[in-house]
Amino acid sequence: MKLATWNVNxxxxxxxxxxxxxxxxxxxxxxxQELKLEDTNFPSAxxxxxxxxxxxxxxxxxxxxxxLSPTTVADVSVGIPNLDDLQRRVIAATVSGVRVxxxxxxxxxxxxxxxxxxxxxxxxxxxxxxxxxxxKYPKLAxxxxxxxxxxxxxxxxxxxxxxxxxxxxxxxAAFKGLVALGLTDSFRMFDQAxxxxxxxxxxxxxxxxxxxxxxxxxLLSAELAKSCKSCAIDRDFRAKERPSDHAPVIVEI
DNA sequence: ATGGCTTCATAGTGAAGA
Numbered sequence: 001m002k003l004a005t006w007n008v009n010x011x012x013x014x015x016x017x018x019x020x021x022x023x024x025x026x027x028x029x030x031x032x033q034e035l036k037l038e039d040t041n042f043p044s045a046x047x048x049x050x051x052x053x054x055x056x057x058x059x060x061x062x063x064x065x066x067x068l069s070p071t072t073v074a075d076v077s078v079g080i081p082n083l084d085d086l087q088r089r090v091i092a093a094t095v096s097g098v099r100v101x102x103x104x105x106x107x108x109x110x111x112x113x114x115x116x117x118x119x120x121x122x123x124x125x126x127x128x129x130x131x132x133x134x135x136k137y138p139k140l141a142x143x144x145x146x147x148x149x150x151x152x153x154x155x156x157x158x159x160x161x162x163x164x165x166x167x168x169x170x171x172x173a174a175f176k177g178l179v180a181l182g183l184t185d186s187f188r189m190f191d192q193a194x195x196x197x198x199x200x201x202x203x204x205x206x207x208x209x210x211x212x213x214x215x216x217x218x219l220l221s222a223e224l225a226k227s228c229k230s231c232a233i234d235r236d237f238r239a240k241e242r243p244s245d246h247a248p249v250i251v252e253i
Numbered sequence: 254a255t256g257g258c259t260t261c262a263t264a265g266t267g268a269a270g271a
Contacts, residue, residue, distance in 0.1 A: 010260055061261055107271060166271060201271070202258035
């Protein structure tokens with residue numbers, strides 16, 4: 001079974017890339033973030049046309065998440081219970097017996113900002129909720145844009161990024177808090193190339209110079225981790241014409 | 254060098270992303 005995640009930075013613009021991705025990898029679930037469109041504008045017909053169905057929670061201009069699957073999914077839920085959040089950042093569904101949770105964790109803007117406070121509060125609410133979800137669903141995968149680089153090796157220049165948003169200690173502690181629930185960072189279960197990242201700034205030729213961060217992750221519950229066969233970042237889609245600034249990440253379980 | 258690029262938005266001295 002293949003599960004994938006991709007921050008597409010506008011589904012309207014990236015639809016051809018998404019359709020190509022589905023055709024090439026045929027994932028059992030593809031989690032998308034930053035749709036940047038309202039539900040009424042969701043391109044269901046195009047996605048159905050390549051044999052996939054979608055559940056989604058969108059909003060105008062910002063955020064928006066979806067799960068694409070070749071089969072009908074069950075028990076769809078949106079948002080985090082007990083978190084009053086107008087931003088569409090979470091959608092979950094059960095796909096072939098696996099609880100798939102798609103998240104777009106807040107960016108945080110800068111450590112001094114109110115958005116950073118919101119990010120840390122959001123992460124705390126996610127942790128509380130996930131603890132309950134893991135008790136309910138032993139087979140659980142948390143996929144998405146975490147907006148956190150967990151370790152030095154996930155950052156092209158960790159000294160320059162020290163203390164900055166995406167790499168600050170409280171954010172890294174929140175990531176470890178998710179791992180402490182019993183989740184495993186699937187990417188680090190396997191040998192990987194050095195300087196492997198999932199996001200590169202559009203500016204400064206960030207991709208060509210490989211000035212990137214690994215901020216898109218697939219965390220697996222113990223039961224899924226024990227049968228996980230691979231995890232890979234697909235740089236091909238970042239190298240295309242008019243790409244998203246994020247590359248897709250995929251696991252085989 | 255707080256810029257640099259891309260998106261959606263509106264027509265802003267833009268906002269937000271990461």
